[in-house]
Amino acid sequence: MTQNFDIIVVGGGAAGFFTAINIAEKNPKLKIAILERAADVLQKVRISGGGRCNVTHACFEPNELVKFYPRGEKELRGPFHQFCSGDTIEWFEKHGVELKIEEDGRMFPVSNSSQTIIDCFLQTSKKLGITVLTGQSVQSIYKKDSVWKIETQNENYLTEKLVMATGSNPKIWEMLQQQGHAIISPVPSLFTFNIKDARIKELPGVSALVSVKVKDTKLASTGPLLITHWGMSGPAILKLSAWGARILHDKNYQFTIFINWLNDVDTVEAEQHLRELKQEHSKKTVAKKSPFELTNRLWESLVLASGISSETKWADLSKNQIQNLAKQLTQATFQVNGKSTFKEEFVTAGGIDLKEINFKTMESKIHENLYFAGEIVNIDAITGGFNFQNAWTSGFILANAI
Known part of the structure; x- marks a missing residue:
């Protein structure tokens, strides 16, 4: 059986949910699905920041913020001028989550629990009618005519626009390599x-x-x-x-x-x-x-x-x-x-070559209607909420573009 959607987001993590929610809020008519290979979504969000979720960092100046990214400093300057840490705070407040600043600049939910962020994403996506499908391990992606076809181990999906938000997933990188994208080989960071x-x-x-x-x-x-x-x-x-x-x-x-x-x-x-x-x-x-x-x-x-x-x-x-x-x-x-x-904050340097992405839209320069959000690209940051900020910013820009 084949299911049709206007937009499919592969990856039920921070970047995937944030992107899907922002697209749905800007265009409620679109039929959107999130595919997640695990039985549960937002698992990395749950354990991040020692279970408190370090949402962002209190650095509000884009030109300063980029300095925390060993890879991506140049590319993120434009995007951060569109959606920076201050916008993140405002976004979460609008969605009922208040954040607080700690002495070292890291920002957490006032509740001190990552569950607050998870609940916010789950409730908002439910309210917006986003379909969340778990246990969907993507086996192949390819483009037929102007439509993307995604095969998981038990389903087939068709979509006009495809968003990849799978983080550091070597299997997905390999599939994108087969689609002509260059992958910078992953090495540990942090x-x-x-x-x-x-x-x-x-x-x-x-x-x-x-x-x-x-x-x-x-x-x-x-x-x-x-x-x-x-x-x-x-x-x-x-x-x-x-x-x-x-x-x-x-x-x-x-x-x-x-x-x-x-x-x-x-x-x-x-x-x-x-x-x-x-x-x-x-x-x-x-x-x-x-x-x-x-x-x-x-x-x-x-x-x-x-x-x-x-x-x-x-x-x-x-x-x-x-x-x-x-x-x-x-x-x-x-x-x-x-x-x-270092703890569970495992970060990888590597991913899709930044030269192959249009940072005004987060769209692939190689394939039309293929977009990237979060750590799947060769961007990573030091610890302190910066990797999440990259997820929010890329998701926001992508949603605007779509």
């Missing part, structure tokens, strides 16, 4: 670094504001770093992993990083400061109390790593020990050996 090192072995849970560089590359980032049981995590590391997704993949996740535990203090300044401390605190024990904004445990670990015993007094520090300590503080070298996935 991961933590596996590091075995005596200096941090006993310090899980300790954090510091640092700057990090990857040796022999231009990759650098600053921000909070968190020491974990398996190595290092926190915004500084995650940012580095996102911007370096391709480079670090090519290095097989074996590389060296330099950490400045004092963030913006350089080695010369650090040495100077240590010499002053030697004068001021001559009778005190070096390892005992951190003179910098570092926890005492981290400070002690770096002191011992500089060849200074735990009993040494400031007065007894040699010139060599001061130099070593300044280096440990501002140019500490760590060997990274592999990566770990």
